[in-house]
Amino acid sequence: MGNMRACxxxxxxxxxxITLRVALYDHLISNHYPSVDPAFVDTAxxxxxxxxxxxxxxxxxxxNGITKxxxxxxxxxxxxxxxxxxxxxxxxxGARGADA
Numbered sequence: 001m002g003n004m005r006a007c008x009x010x011x012x013x014x015x016x017x018i019t020l021r022v023a024l025y026d027h028l029i030s031n032h033y034p035s036v037d038p039a040f041v042d043t044a045x046x047x048x049x050x051x052x053x054x055x056x057x058x059x060x061x062x063x064n065g066i067t068k069x070x071x072x073x074x075x076x077x078x079x080x081x082x083x084x085x086x087x088x089x090x091x092x093x094g095a096r097g098a099d100a
Contacts, residue, residue, distance in 0.1 A: 009081070047079060
């Protein structure tokens, strides 16, 4: 059920119904048990941006102080449906340079 919801949210982003940031917030707090801290939304945006740009091995420092590669974060937070989603240019552009 969680993957179906994530795919639906990703489709809503692609259709311009919601922003990628909103979809990720929903995904992290509603699609995980226990919920993932919303502080990870920027981390998720950065990881998606790096994986989308074929920078899977780019290391990102997370809010909990742990550093993982973009691919590890996408896998661990189940963000696969959101890769290639392309939220607003501002959301992804801000994430491209982010390491958090």
